[in-house]
Amino acid sequence: MSQSSMSALLRPLRILLFAGHYNLTRCCSSFVSRMRHINNLKANDAACYSALQNGQILLFHRLVPLLQCSDPGSFKPVALGYSEVQSVLESAGSDGSLLKESILIGCSEKNQAQFCLDVGELDQAAIAEKCKGTFVELRKAFFLLAGADAPVVAKAQALLRWHQINKFCGATGQPTQRNQAGSQRSCSSSSIIYYPKMSPVVIVLVSDGKRCLLGRQSSFPPGLYSALAGFCDMGETLEEALYREVAEEVGLEVQNIAYSSSQHWPFPHSSFMLACHATVSPAHSQLNVDHSELEDARWFTEEAITCALQVKAPPRRNDPPTVWLPPKHAVAHRLITEWREGQQRSRDKE
Numbered sequence: 001m002s003q004s005s006m007s008a009l010l011r012p013l014r015i016l017l018f019a020g021h022y023n024l025t026r027c028c029s030s031f032v033s034r035m036r037h038i039n040n041l042k043a044n045d046a047a048c049y050s051a052l053q054n055g056q057i058l059l060f061h062r063l064v065p066l067l068q069c070s071d072p073g074s075f076k077p078v079a080l081g082y083s084e085v086q087s088v089l090e091s092a093g094s095d096g097s098l099l100k101e102s103i104l105i106g107c108s109e110k111n112q113a114q115f116c117l118d119v120g121e122l123d124q125a126a127i128a129e130k131c132k133g134t135f136v137e138l139r140k141a142f143f144l145l146a147g148a149d150a151p152v153v154a155k156a157q158a159l160l161r162w163h164q165i166n167k168f169c170g171a172t173g174q175p176t177q178r179n180q181a182g183s184q185r186s187c188s189s190s191s192i193i194y195y196p197k198m199s200p201v202v203i204v205l206v207s208d209g210k211r212c213l214l215g216r217q218s219s220f221p222p223g224l225y226s227a228l229a230g231f232c233d234m235g236e237t238l239e240e241a242l243y244r245e246v247a248e249e250v251g252l253e254v255q256n257i258a259y260s261s262s263q264h265w266p267f268p269h270s271s272f273m274l275a276c277h278a279t280v281s282p283a284h285s286q287l288n289v290d291h292s293e294l295e296d297a298r299w300f301t302e303e304a305i306t307c308a309l310q311v312k313a314p315p316r317r318n319d320p321p322t323v324w325l326p327p328k329h330a331v332a333h334r335l336i337t338e339w340r341e342g343q344q345r346s347r348d349k350e
């Protein structure tokens with residue numbers, strides 16, 4: 001084939017590729033510009049302070065988020081502008097200089113920066129009344145908020161907590177200074193820069209083909225069962241941590257690790273949850289539970305999981321004992337529903 005006829009053949013393909021690239025660029029551009037905007041705010045204190053003056057600020061009191069109930073049962077974090085927060089602070093007897101302590105959490109679709117501020121030194125009731133909101137502990141708030149708001153509030157609390165406990169350098173004992181965004185703290189004596197930290201945790205749903213394995217710690221609320229989880233040790237890979245945790249907690253050797261997803265988990269401190277599925281052969285599914293780690297671990301059939309997923313609220317004190325599962329915001333819930341869908345798919349194929 002001559003070069004010119006080859007070129008004529010490829011022309012429509014090039015147009016298609018170009019159109020595809022154009023669409024991809026267009027659909028990604030707002031995301032890319034938002035990510036670059038946030039990155040710039042972390043690096044540039046003056047730009048960050050100016051974004052704060054035009055941004056939205058979520059309020060916390062000693063790490064407890066301020067929420068507003070819009071419709072009955074529907075909660076949102078209270079998000080105020082700079083001058084609104086200034087007037088709230090002034091009404092609670094502060095001069096407003098606290099506003100500079102705000103920490104960058106992210107950015108809206110329209111590139112409006114979002115910050116959080118802990119007003120723990122001021123009167124909680126006065127702030128709540130002025131904002132027509134309620135301070136709700138994160139353990140409760142996390143499950144009252146909509147899917148998109150819960151991780152934002154959890155991230156904000158995690159950043160505020162990290163700043164509260166990293167005010168001094170571990171090497172010199174000298175105070176550390178934060179940048180305007182609050183994305184780092186540094187010690188001028190040691191030149192060490194500290195960044196917000198999460199602890200990696202592996203969480204795994206083990207299956208023997210027909211059943212899945214859930215466990216509970218004695219500290220869990222009565223009847224709650226979850227996937228097995230454990231903190232990664234220094235130097236371990238995700239797979240090594242997973243093999244070790246399952247071996248330690250229930251005495252099994254798993255195979256076929258398949259990554260599912262990840263999430264930031266704020267309780268009790270910031271964990272980075274890495275969620276996986278894994279299998280054991282039915283012939284090697286005999287549990288040997290370490291009761292110093294787990295109060296109980298059991299195999300659950302698909303029917304038992306379907307039943308437990310229908311329990312929408314934790315059982316009350318005088319209710320009969322019921323098995324219930326982690327709520328929707330928890331990655332354990334996702335692993336369990338993925339496993340159940342997999343069981344349904346393989347049944348449909350039979």
Ligand SMILES: NC(=O)c1ccc[n+]([C@@H]2O[C@H](COP(=O)([O-])OP(=O)(O)OC[C@H]3O[C@@H](n4cnc5c(N)ncnc54)[C@H](O)[C@@H]3O)[C@@H](O)[C@H]2O)c1
Nearest residue numbers: 199201226229230231265267268271273326330331332333
């Ligand atoms: N999001 C979810 O769906 C989900 C589900 C289950 C568990 N989790 C979380 O996973 C985390 C780990 O699970 P686990 O309690 O079974 O872990 P685990 O089995 O490793 O046991 C916890 C113990 O590990 C030790 N430990 C080692 N490194 C630690 C570190 N960096 N931070 C704290 N403790 C450390 C402590 O002695 C602690 O008591 C918990 O914080 C829990 O909240 C989340």
Ligand SMILES: [Mg+2]
Nearest residue numbers: 228229230249
């Ligand atoms: Mg564990």
